[in-house]
Amino acid sequence: MTHLLDRRAFLAAGAATALSTACARPIVAADGRPTVAAAGRPAAEPALGRVTLLHTNDTHSRVEPFGPGNGNLSGRGGMARRMTMVKELRKAIPNVLLLDAGDTFQGTPYFNLYKGRLDYKLMSLLGYDAGTLGNHDFDNGVDSLLEAMQEAKFDFVNCNFDCAGAPALQKRLRPFVIKEFPGIRVGITGVGVAFKGLVAPNNHKGVAWLDPDKALKPVVAHLREKEKVDLVVLLSHLGYDEKGTGWDDLTLAKQVPGIDAIIGGHSHTFLDQPTKVANERGETLIFQVGFAGVNLGRMDFVTSKGVVKAAGGFAVPVIHQA
Ligand SMILES: [Zn+2]
Incomplete structure (x- = not known):
């Protein structure tokens, strides 16, 4: 496939492009790593943290590629x-999280047969770190x-479902999780769409649905102030x-300041790169990569003491690469 760059060159180039386009001051090298030490800045310069978020949404039981x-x-x-791509990226870059924005179920005979158990099992094999629930x-x-969730070896996050009437689900859904790498603490939470008109009451x-902004504000405040996430x-x-x-x-993004990245789903929106929304x-x-796992989203962040110093991202097509 001549239109494709060499795979490794592409991954390395992508990391540099994603970060450098978002930052006037070049603080990353060609391999995407912070260059503060190499540039000989004073020792007092705060240490930088770096994380890469890989993500999917609305995969809808698409285990296999689309046919002709x-x-x-x-x-x-x-x-x-997707597994091959994720494995190579994890080899090439140090701090990677693999995340999903929900609607894993429904769409192919695999769901009719396995009722989501296969999807969560495969996501576990891919090494997903966290996911949330769609309608x-x-x-x-x-x-x-809940039966399907038994196959999931990753965390489920949601803060706007009141599961008081479904204690087993309440136990499995966490309002947030913290993932930590050297130099960076990442807080991850989730929100779901209103059930009305989308999910039959039965x-x-x-499980009751709560307004996402009201549910999110205390969680974001807790993550920033108590958990001291970056x-x-x-x-x-x-x-x-x-x-x-x-x-x-x-x-x-406007109503709840303090969120650095929104990995979106539900609308099957194909974005080539994240949308930046300014707030107070x-x-x-905000990033979303279509549906069915045809693209893998990637966002890179460099932080220092809870402040994002550089950020960017792009969609990577999931296609056969010779
Ligand atoms: Zn949905």
Whole structure:
């Protein structure tokens, strides 16, 4: 495939581009690593932390790539390929988190047969660190979801489902998790879309939906003030732009300052790179990479003491690469 760069060169170049375009002061080398020490800055310069977020959304039981006859989706996606890509990226860059924004279920016969157990099992093999729940993840009800979750070796985060009436789910869903690498603490939380009109009442029995901004504000404050995280990441299944009909990522980024990255889902929005939204605390990067695992999202952040110093990202097509 001549239009593709050498794979390793592409990954290395991507890291540098993603960061340097977002930062006037070049603080990263060609391999994307901070260059403070190499540049001989004074020892008092605060240490930099660095993390790369890889992400998917709305994978909808697409275990295999799209076959021929699917227009521009033909030949794209597939969990085996995604696994190869993630493995190579983890080898090439030090601090990587693999995250998902929900709607893992529904869409192919794999779901009809395995009811989501296979998806979560494969996601565990891929090494996902955390995911959240979309509306379709409730399609077979809470008990079936819990059964599938037994296959998941990763964390589920959500802070706007009140699961008081579904204690087993409450136990499995965490309001946030902290992932730590040398020099950087990352707080990850999640929000889900309103059930009304999307999930039959019987399928979310015991689970009530809360306004995402009201649920999120105390969690973001806790992560920043008590947990002293350097980066706040939100896995959102609200949708990118609901055009005033409900909560969406564009609105939330403005209403709840303090979120550095929103990894979105639900609206199947194909973005090539993150959208930057300014708010009273700085900037939030919102990213969403279509659906069905045809793209892998990537965002890179460099932080210092809880402040983002450089950030950027791009979508990586999941295609066969010779
Ligand atoms: Zn959805």
